[in-house]
Amino acid sequence: MINKIQGLITEVEAFSSANVEEIEQFRIKFLSKKGIVTDLFNEFKNVPQDAKKEFGLVLNILKNKAQEKVEFLKQNIEEDESGKVKIDLSLPGDIETLGTRHPISIVRNEIIEIFTRLGFTISEGPEIEDDWHVFSALNFAEDHPARDMQDTFFIEKNPDILLRTHTSSVQVRVMENEKPPIRTISPGRVFRNEAISARAHCIFHQVEGLYIDTNVSFADLKQTLLYFAKELFGEKTQIRLRPSFFPFTEPSAEMDISCSLCGGKGCNVCKYTGWLEILGCGMVDPNVLESNGIDSVKYTGFAFGMGIERITMLKYGVRDLRLYFENDVRFLRQF
Ligand code: PHE
Numbered sequence: 001m002i003n004k005i006q007g008l009i010t011e012v013e014a015f016s017s018a019n020v021e022e023i024e025q026f027r028i029k030f031l032s033k034k035g036i037v038t039d040l041f042n043e044f045k046n047v048p049q050d051a052k053k054e055f056g057l058v059l060n061i062l063k064n065k066a067q068e069k070v071e072f073l074k075q076n077i078e079e080d081e082s083g084k085v086k087i088d089l090s091l092p093g094d095i096e097t098l099g100t101r102h103p104i105s106i107v108r109n110e111i112i113e114i115f116t117r118l119g120f121t122i123s124e125g126p127e128i129e130d131d132w133h134v135f136s137a138l139n140f141a142e143d144h145p146a147r148d149m150q151d152t153f154f155i156e157k158n159p160d161i162l163l164r165t166h167t168s169s170v171q172v173r174v175m176e177n178e179k180p181p182i183r184t185i186s187p188g189r190v191f192r193n194e195a196i197s198a199r200a201h202c203i204f205h206q207v208e209g210l211y212i213d214t215n216v217s218f219a220d221l222k223q224t225l226l227y228f229a230k231e232l233f234g235e236k237t238q239i240r241l242r243p244s245f246f247p248f249t250e251p252s253a254e255m256d257i258s259c260s261l262c263g264g265k266g267c268n269v270c271k272y273t274g275w276l277e278i279l280g281c282g283m284v285d286p287n288v289l290e291s292n293g294i295d296s297v298k299y300t301g302f303a304f305g306m307g308i309e310r311i312t313m314l315k316y317g318v319r320d321l322r323l324y325f326e327n328d329v330r331f332l333r334q335f
Pocket of ligand 1: 168246305
């Protein structure tokens with residue numbers, strides 16, 4: 001008897017239809033006054049005492065399942081005037097596709113993670129800035145070419161207001177508001193008046209860093225950047241510093257890493273030099289410390305800045321900067 005009911009449960013579970021007639025027949029067969037379930041309940045009095053409990057249990061399961069099935073199938077049906085079913089339950093459902101992180105976000109997060117491990121905090125600031133925070137506080141001479149309209153987007157009505165060309169402006173804000181020791185990085189979006197091509201864009205992302213304390217030396221800068229390069233590009237990575245110029249650092253340098261693609265042997269990405277330029281850095285110019293109210297006799301510091309787009313290109317072999325902004329999912333899904 002129990003087996004029979006279990007067989008009926010299986011039958012109920014397997015039943016499916018999008019046809020009103022068929023569902024009604026199913027309901028009559030199982031749930032009407034003369035249906036299977038009622039018949040079985042009538043049987044109950046004939047079941048031996050010791051089997052009553054189990055019998056009742058499975059019978060209730062059968063009843064509930066049959067009721068649920070009828071309700072479920074009815075809910076899924078909508079009829080039009082002709083009585084034909086509109087919804088085809090046999091059609092596959094809509095598939096929800098999962099998105100992926102943008103490569104710039106992936107690399108930015110990785111860079112942030114490395115520097116937070118070294119004790120750097122994260123600072124953010126406005127994208128629309130004034131001349132003081134982007135240039136003057138950073139020791140840019142009045143006639144420095146970076147102030148030229150060629151490089152910077154100024155607000156027409158007020159040339160004192162501009163779109164930041166680097167996130168060094170955020171570090172000026174940190175120096176204004178905090179006392180050394182300062183150890184912070186500022187990730188963010190920056191803007192430059194450049195013609196858009198495979199190698200340049202008017203919008204890109206940077207991570208800049210600033211470390212000010214007593215006795216901060218060039219050796220600290222080198223060691224920090226070496227650690228960073230190895231963490232991001234692999235243990236075998238080597239670094240090389242070349243003298244350079246920035247208004248806000250003295251001495252200044254540009255840092256290359258050994259080419260991650262050919263391992264330093266020479267390839268078309270490193271233009272057969274074995275080295276790739278990835279960031280600018282240097283010791284904070286005492287003028288900058290003084291402009292921001294920090295005693296340049298007591299304190300020294302280092303700073304560095306890098307473009308995330310460029311680092312992402314090197315890490316993943318992306319050949320065209322414009323791909324980052326087009327949001328073509330065929331590109332974005334690869335990361
Ligand atoms: N601010 C520089 C740039 O945008 C990068 C930099 C930061 C260089 C700090 C040296 C020190 O190119």
